[in-house]
Amino acid sequence: MTTVESPRTAADTATNRQVVSSELLAEEPHGSSRIDATDVTCWFGKRKVLERCSLSMEPGKVTALIGPSGCGKSTFLRSLNRMHELVPVAAIAGTIELDGVDIYSEEMSPTEVRSRIGMVFQKPNPFPAMSIADNVLAGLGLSGMSHEDPKALVEQCLRRAGLWAEVSDRLDEGGMSLSGGQQQRLCIARALAVHPDVLLMDEPCSALDPISTRVIEQTIRELCEEITIVIVTHNMQQAQRVSDTCAFFLVESIGDPGRIVEAGPTAQVFENPSDPRTYDYVTGQFG
Amino acid sequence: MALTTPDLQALEEQVPRDIARTVTRGDRIFRTLCASAAAVSLFIIGGTALFLAIKAVPALQKAGLVSFFTTSVWNPTVGDFGVLGLLIGTIIIATVSLIVAVPLAIGLALFINEYSPARIRRILTSSVDLLAAMPSIIFGMWGFFALQAPLVGVAAWLNLHLSAIPFFRLSEADAPLLRSSFIVGTVVALMIVPIITSVSRDVMAQCPRSQCEAALALGGSRWGMIKEVLLPFGKAGITGAVLLGFGRALGETIAVALIIAFTVQANPYVLEQGGGSIASLIAIKFPEAQDLEISALIAAGLALFSMTLFVNLGARAIVRRTQIAA
Ligand SMILES: Nc1ncnc2c1ncn2[C@@H]1O[C@H](COP(=O)(O)OP(=O)(O)OP(=O)(O)O)[C@@H](O)[C@H]1O
Ligand SMILES: [Mg+2]
Numbered sequence: 001m002t003t004v005e006s007p008r009t010a011a012d013t014a015t016n017r018q019v020v021s022s023e024l025l026a027e028e029p030h031g032s033s034r035i036d037a038t039d040v041t042c043w044f045g046k047r048k049v050l051e052r053c054s055l056s057m058e059p060g061k062v063t064a065l066i067g068p069s070g071c072g073k074s075t076f077l078r079s080l081n082r083m084h085e086l087v088p089v090a091a092i093a094g095t096i097e098l099d100g101v102d103i104y105s106e107e108m109s110p111t112e113v114r115s116r117i118g119m120v121f122q123k124p125n126p127f128p129a130m131s132i133a134d135n136v137l138a139g140l141g142l143s144g145m146s147h148e149d150p151k152a153l154v155e156q157c158l159r160r161a162g163l164w165a166e167v168s169d170r171l172d173e174g175g176m177s178l179s180g181g182q183q184q185r186l187c188i189a190r191a192l193a194v195h196p197d198v199l200l201m202d203e204p205c206s207a208l209d210p211i212s213t214r215v216i217e218q219t220i221r222e223l224c225e226e227i228t229i230v231i232v233t234h235n236m237q238q239a240q241r242v243s244d245t246c247a248f249f250l251v252e253s254i255g256d257p258g259r260i261v262e263a264g265p266t267a268q269v270f271e272n273p274s275d276p277r278t279y280d281y282v283t284g285q286f287g
Numbered sequence: 288m289a290l291t292t293p294d295l296q297a298l299e300e301q302v303p304r305d306i307a308r309t310v311t312r313g314d315r316i317f318r319t320l321c322a323s324a325a326a327v328s329l330f331i332i333g334g335t336a337l338f339l340a341i342k343a344v345p346a347l348q349k350a351g352l353v354s355f356f357t358t359s360v361w362n363p364t365v366g367d368f369g370v371l372g373l374l375i376g377t378i379i380i381a382t383v384s385l386i387v388a389v390p391l392a393i394g395l396a397l398f399i400n401e402y403s404p405a406r407i408r409r410i411l412t413s414s415v416d417l418l419a420a421m422p423s424i425i426f427g428m429w430g431f432f433a434l435q436a437p438l439v440g441v442a443a444w445l446n447l448h449l450s451a452i453p454f455f456r457l458s459e460a461d462a463p464l465l466r467s468s469f470i471v472g473t474v475v476a477l478m479i480v481p482i483i484t485s486v487s488r489d490v491m492a493q494c495p496r497s498q499c500e501a502a503l504a505l506g507g508s509r510w511g512m513i514k515e516v517l518l519p520f521g522k523a524g525i526t527g528a529v530l531l532g533f534g535r536a537l538g539e540t541i542a543v544a545l546i547i548a549f550t551v552q553a554n555p556y557v558l559e560q561g562g563g564s565i566a567s568l569i570a571i572k573f574p575e576a577q578d579l580e581i582s583a584l585i586a587a588g589l590a591l592f593s594m595t596l597f598v599n600l601g602a603r604a605i606v607r608r609t610q611i612a613a
Contacts, residue, residue, distance in 0.1 A: 083504060088405055115506025125497040129519045142507030142515055187501075194506055 032059040032228045033099045033116070033197035035080060040094035041257070042075050042084060050075050051257035052094070055247050057198070062220060062229045064239040064266065067249030067281070072258030073232045076249070077200050080230065081117035082110045098198070115143050118196035122203040124183035126175030126190070133171040135186055139194035153193060161189035162219045181212025188219060192227075199223065201231040205238065217242050236282055240270055248278045336592065343586035346579055355586060361551045361572070363580035370565060370587050372553035376468065377564040377591070379557060380543060381536035383472025384479060388536075389529055391476070392483035397517070399488055401509060412488075419481035427542030430474030435546070438473055439464045442558040458556050466548040468562035474546060475539045479532035486531065490524030491517050523606045530602030534595055540566040565591040 035057040042050040050072040057063045065073045078084040079092055082103060095102050103113045126135045136154045140147055147153050154171065158164040163185040167178070175186055184204055191199060201220075205213040220229055220242050233239050239246055247263035262269060262278045273279045310318075347355055350368040358369030399411045442464045449455045494517055502512040518525075544567040551568070554561045565587050576584055 081504065083500065086500065086503065111506050111508050114504055119504040121497060121501065123497060125501045127498065127501070127516065138515060139505035142502055142505050142511040190505065
């Protein structure tokens with residue numbers, strides 16, 4: 001490969017405070033969006049951890065990112081909503097387009113990117129000092145938005161996250177009083193409250209029991225009709241159950257950057273992979 | 288199969304049983320050492336209080352316990368002493384210094400942690416720590432020679448534009464503005480900024496990364512994250528840091544003695560020449576004091592000691608309460 005990619009500094013451009021009109025936050029979510037990543041390369045300092053990854057995440061579909069530990073799935077996911085640049089030494093090359101607009105360009109501020117592309121983390125992280133209801137509404141306060149009927153928004157988001165029935169009578173209790181699985185659904189509700197077009201989930205079920213996992217998977221299937229979802233998972237069954245498209249990341253030998261080996265419809269990646277390494281991984285014969 | 292009737296004895300209400308606590312020899316020795324250290328520090332506090340109290344008795348008897356705390360005079364020749372004005376002066380100076388120092392310190396702490404690039408962060412962190420270790424006489428001289436002139440300008444400006452606020456008024460239009468409580472308070476503020484900065488910076492740096500990332504991932508700006516996550520997280524610790532600074536400001540001696548135009552009367556005109564504090568009284572009067580005046584100075588020291596103790600106890604109570612609320 002002869003072309004040399006130059007790292008672009010992912011500088012925080014001035015954080016414009018958005019004033020989102022209440023129509024945007026009305027009951028019906030607006031149609032979902034697509035993300036097109038092209039030749040994405042990521043560095044931490046001098047170390048290249050991801051090289052020329054291209055992947056399209058279709059509107060209204062669930063895309064699963066799979067691959068062994070350390071191959072750059074989280075890094076790729078975090079580059080999709082500009083969380084990657086929060087690491088001081090991080091750099092990135094390539095383009096990531098949200099509905100055709102480069103999210104690293106002047107046309108979008110990081111805060112705008114992040115409120116349109118939400119994120120759920122591996123470890124549930126509700127705000128400990130806030131009640132359940134305030135946790136759901138936290139994103140509004142953080143990004144300077146307001147909503148005319150906060151109560152209704154809380155209910156709507158908790159319902160969509162599949163948590164309403166369990167907490168409807170204790171909305172004023174602290175967010176930490178919930179179980180791990182409930183906390184994770186609270187985090188999903190919190191992410192939904194700012195009406196993202198895309199939701200990124202980094203191993204959202206890895207700390208949860210099978211039943212909570214099922215509930216969240218069900219939530220994902222329901223949400224994907226309105227929101228584009230990208231999920232990182234180590235669980236092959238989960239990838240098959242929830243995703244429409246699947247991308248397999250791999251570090252070929254130690255020290256190499258991670259690359260996308262194969263991407264395509266989930267059924268094809270699992271049943272009829274075109275690359276033998278994918279076959280080995282999805283059938284559990286890896287290493 | 289026949290069920291046996293339940294044994295009534297077994298169904299009796301259970302009570303917690305004894306748990307054997309075996310203590311190893313190492314533990315016992317270590318515990319004794321720790322306990323003696325605790326005893327020594329209690330003894331020092333108690334001993335100091337007792338010493339001050341005993342030595343203060345003659346002056347308090349001569350001046351009268353009540354009038355010592357309710358009048359503002361210092362007349363060793365007739366044995367008339369009263370520190371009300373100086374107690375008020377102490378609080379005025381400490382309050383001025385907090386008003387100047389707290390926004391500066393928290394802003395600096397946030398800048399270091401959240402906004403500054405890594406290299407500048409290291410430089411700032413070590414200079415703050417260096418400043419915290421700087422002897423106060425250095426600040427005092429710098430304040431006396433270098434800061435008075437610009438601060439007089441600030442005082443004149445405050446008086447001109449904000450005299451709607453009572454604190455910024457003057458007793459007469461051309462009152463001198465040098466050597467005022469305002470100037471002293473500002474110099475003391477510079478002395479307590481480092482400690483407040485460094486404690487609140489440490490506290491906010493403890494905030495879990497996952498919390499900050501959660502806030503940013505919701506589309507929050509840096510400021511939004513600071514307001515919704517960092518400050519609530521650091522509330523108790525920052526309160527503690529501020530009160531620590533307040534305690535230091537109450538006791539600051541040299542800088543105050545050097546700069547202020549000392550009077551025993553309270554001077555409500557903060558911008559105007561003249562004022563005082565207990566600590567500066569002691570520093571100024573002690574070298575030439577004899578017998579009864581020494582006893583009176585010790586009594587004044589006792590008053591400062593109690594005030595500082597109460598501030599610290601109050602600080603603790605507030606910190607504890609905010610911790611429970613969080
Ligand atoms: N903050 C960071 N600083 C430096 N290197 C990092 C940082 N975060 C991740 N890396 C490196 O980047 C590479 C990819 O990490 P990443 O977290 O994306 O892997 P992953 O595929 O998500 O792994 P896992 O399945 O274990 O979560 C790893 O080699 C890791 O050591
Ligand atoms: Mg990961």
